[in-house]
Amino acid sequence: MKTAIFIPTIFLLVLFSCANKVYAQDCILKDTILRVDFGTAAAIQDFNLNRLSGYKRITDDCPNDGMYTFATSTARCYSDHWYTLDEDHTPGDNNGRMLICNASPSTGLFFYATLAGLKPNTKYEISMWLLNLCKINNDCTSTLPDITIRLEKPDQGLIAEFRTGSIAQTTVAAWKRYFSLFSTPPDVNLVNVKFINNAPGGCGNDFAMDDITFRQCYQPEPLPVVKKQPVRIPPPVVVKNPVKEPVKESPALKKRHVAVTVIPSKNIPAQTNQVKAAPVNKVGLPDPIRTRENLLIKKLDVAAGELTIQLYDNGTIDGDTVSIYHNNELIVSRAGLSEKPITIKLTVDGADPHHELIMVAENLGSIPPNTSLMVVTSKGKREEVFISSTKQQNAKLVIDLN
Ligand SMILES: [Ca+2]
Ligand SMILES: [Ca+2]
Structure with a gap:
């Protein structure tokens, strides 16, 4: 120009x-x-x-x-x-x-x-x-x-x-x-x-x-300190006349309340091919996560360290576009899939042991569905995951510290 x-x-x-x-x-x-x-x-x-x-x-x-x-x-x-x-x-x-x-x-x-x-x-x-x-x-x-x-x-x-x-x-x-x-x-x-x-x-x-x-x-809440209790060994019990106890029914399991803290992405590098952000429901989850099924396609347990995640179009480059959410926060918006990868880096450690990546199909390209190949690399180990997503179903990848 x-x-x-x-x-x-x-x-x-x-x-x-x-x-x-x-x-x-x-x-x-x-x-x-x-x-x-x-x-x-x-x-x-x-x-x-x-x-x-x-x-x-x-x-x-x-x-x-x-x-x-x-x-x-x-x-x-x-x-x-x-x-x-x-x-x-x-x-x-x-x-x-x-x-x-x-x-x-x-x-x-x-x-x-x-x-x-x-x-x-x-x-x-x-x-x-x-x-x-x-x-x-x-x-x-x-x-x-x-x-x-x-x-x-x-x-x-x-x-x-x-x-x-x-x-x-x-x-x-x-x-x-x-x-x-x-x-x-x-x-x-x-x-x-x-x-x-x-x-x-x-x-x-x-x-x-x-x-x-x-x-x-x-600051994150410090982890609770658990004091070790000394172990006491009870004296041996001698039973002279065994008495048959009535069988007690197990108490029903109670639902526990689980508090979930949404931690926005922090040290994830911004992506060069981010485009327009999807509308976000400000009181809850982003609309694409809330309104579509989020199918778990892979769970990885990894050692502490940095992970590189690369997303390619799988097969014919047909104009598929995706958005990617990390722990429910949009980090890649409407990026086109091609033979050049969309690259994301995550740090998995004791402070951030749990990561959820959700791939949302923004369109299906000219050859539905929206398919891609995800390559996860950490400490020389390489894992390939094939992903297919539609307008009704997102693909979810969970990574935990092992
Ligand atoms: Ca100018
Ligand atoms: Ca504006």
Whole structure:
């Protein structure tokens, strides 16, 4: 694509990816404290971007270099060199908006917000969804967005800083989640969030951003300490006249209440071919899990360590798309299956011994059903699982620490 062709969108956010090993062990994420979703066509969630020197806000859906917009969709921008987005990322909204940014020729700040409501001395996760708008193989070599997120105190003192690294182009329009943990200092409840593009504009560096979310991190409950009781050996019993006891019926088994804590994915790397999130029932399980049968196709007991899970189309590449949930949280959304794998990494250990992956067929391709080959690799051991899913039935894989 030619330089003049691209319009960037600015979006921002926090990102971060898979390198955060500590994440899984000492953090249970719950309570969405803040969410920036940019509102809807009817009710925009606006931000004061007036002070940005390198950018101009427009209302068109196809911003040019150095411009951004809060759009509900894009259509064939720049001779169709951008992916067309029919909607934003936020699940379940009506005409939701997202940030569309075409980077300024000079690097620098493209999004700024002051957020209230975070508690001092508290650990949070910040996450966001980003999408590289530039199709591959256009008329020029696209510059890739590369974003730094700075969290600052009101006096501009640094709280935390993250960097996305280069946000790669994808073969289909694909949202990617970036996330990281940070802690607020003791004297702060206002946080300034700044998004800085480290790459210059021109050809490429055009992106969409949505759903910047802050969740609080809670320490897992410590495991109960069981005291060992000394073992007493009873004296031998001598029975002189055995008496026949009446046979007692076993008491009926009582149902036990089982508390289930849903632990959102933590150190799972975001996937490059994530697209639009499925609608989520906010009071319960995501709709695709709640409304379809979840057939257990495999249970693996593995040693502690990192697992790599790769999902390929099984056989003819016929356009199957899937979404993947990890412990009921969407981690891969509407990704196309092909001979190139969708790759997920999980850490299985004492802190996170139980993992459930549910594969949801988003379509059945041209040759139903939706079939795929899953390859699970851990410590050199390789396990192949063939998966078939339909619009009525999901495929569930359970992995436990042995
Ligand atoms: Ca949105
Ligand atoms: Ca551009």
